[in-house]
Amino acid sequence: MTMIREFSGTTMDITERVSNREDVDVSNKVAPTGDKRSRRPVIQARNVDKVYGNGTTALKDATIDIKQGEFVSLLGPSGCGKSTLLRIMAGLGEASRGTIKWWEQDYDVVGEKGRKLAFVFQNATLMPWAKVRGNVRLPLDLEKYVAGDVDKRVEQALDMVGLSRFADAYPRELSGGMQMRASIARALVTQPNLLLMDEPFGALDEMTRNKLNDDVLRLWQENGWTIVFVTHSVYEAVYLSSRVVVMAARPGRIVEDIIIDEPFPRHSDFRVSQSFAQYCKQVSFALEKASAMGQEGKV
Ligand SMILES: Nc1ncnc2c1ncn2[C@@H]1O[C@H](COP(=O)(O)OP(=O)(O)O)[C@@H](O)[C@H]1O
Numbered sequence: 001m002t003m004i005r006e007f008s009g010t011t012m013d014i015t016e017r018v019s020n021r022e023d024v025d026v027s028n029k030v031a032p033t034g035d036k037r038s039r040r041p042v043i044q045a046r047n048v049d050k051v052y053g054n055g056t057t058a059l060k061d062a063t064i065d066i067k068q069g070e071f072v073s074l075l076g077p078s079g080c081g082k083s084t085l086l087r088i089m090a091g092l093g094e095a096s097r098g099t100i101k102w103w104e105q106d107y108d109v110v111g112e113k114g115r116k117l118a119f120v121f122q123n124a125t126l127m128p129w130a131k132v133r134g135n136v137r138l139p140l141d142l143e144k145y146v147a148g149d150v151d152k153r154v155e156q157a158l159d160m161v162g163l164s165r166f167a168d169a170y171p172r173e174l175s176g177g178m179q180m181r182a183s184i185a186r187a188l189v190t191q192p193n194l195l196l197m198d199e200p201f202g203a204l205d206e207m208t209r210n211k212l213n214d215d216v217l218r219l220w221q222e223n224g225w226t227i228v229f230v231t232h233s234v235y236e237a238v239y240l241s242s243r244v245v246v247m248a249a250r251p252g253r254i255v256e257d258i259i260i261d262e263p264f265p266r267h268s269d270f271r272v273s274q275s276f277a278q279y280c281k282q283v284s285f286a287l288e289k290a291s292a293m294g295q296e297g298k299v
């Protein structure tokens with residue numbers, strides 16, 4: 001059964017529950033810089049098209065594998081289908097053509113032990129009438145059965161994003177960055193191992209964004225998650241990712257797949273390194289090319 005909550009027109013949370021199966025190794029304790037060959041695919045999209053009801057082709061022939069432990073950024077001009085692809089990866093939208101597998105199987109394995117995914121949106125979409133604690137525990141309240149102590153899991157999620165002291169504050173009492181942290185805690189409370197983030201820091205100032213970038217990187221490494229992160233910032237994509245996937249518009253398609261072969265953990269000195277500048281140049285060039293492709297297809 002799928003439970004999808006709509007707030008302010010945005011799908012806020014997805015929680016899946018089906019019976020436990022143990023036939024797939026879902027251990028996510030793989031070092032992010034470990035042997036890439038041994039990593040299992042978490043998502044396999046093959047020749048995916050998406051045509052919306054109004055005839056817009058948002059995605060054309062998208063083929064991409066996301067492996068366990070990767071931090072993959074989707075980068076591209078506005079309207080190139082980043083959100084569409086991410087939503088299909090989340091099971092929130094169906095492909096018009098092509099196939100998609102989760103943990104090498106159909107979507108019905110999502111929600112089983114070790115196969116949880118969570119979605120973080122650009123806007124924090126917190127319930128204004130509930131305290132931070134209440135917002136964060138919402139996904140657990142929506143689940144029929146929750147393993148472990150709910151209060152403890154909420155505390156842990158708040159602790160992970162550094163919001164423990166603000167558990168009893170209302171969203172309006174928090175800064176934009178703190179609201180985003182609360183939104184991330186609400187995703188983490190389900191203990192996902194696949195995190196899908198759609199421009200989560202796009203509305204924040206640069207300092208706050210840099211800080212949250214470091215926090216997400218730290219949590220990703222500590223917990224062995226797999227992350228797919230949508231952004232339109234070249235710098236953010238290069239700083240965070242083990243791979244940057246560049247998309248072009250009209251129709252939305254994947255045009256480049258660039259490995260950022262730099263060790264983790266990454267620190268702020270990476271931002272001012274020569275290697276960072278070189279990767280940014282390479283990714284910017286790919287993005288320019290992708291934008292030009294989108295213009296050609298414009299009618
Ligand atoms: N629900 C929808 N119905 C019709 N067209 C849509 C819908 N959602 C997105 N689109 C269109 O699909 C294309 C890709 O959109 P989107 O995936 O949101 O791109 P991005 O996230 O890269 O900006 C755009 O042309 C957009 O206008």
Ligand SMILES: [Mg+2]
Nearest residue numbers: 082083084198
């Ligand atoms: Mg988008």
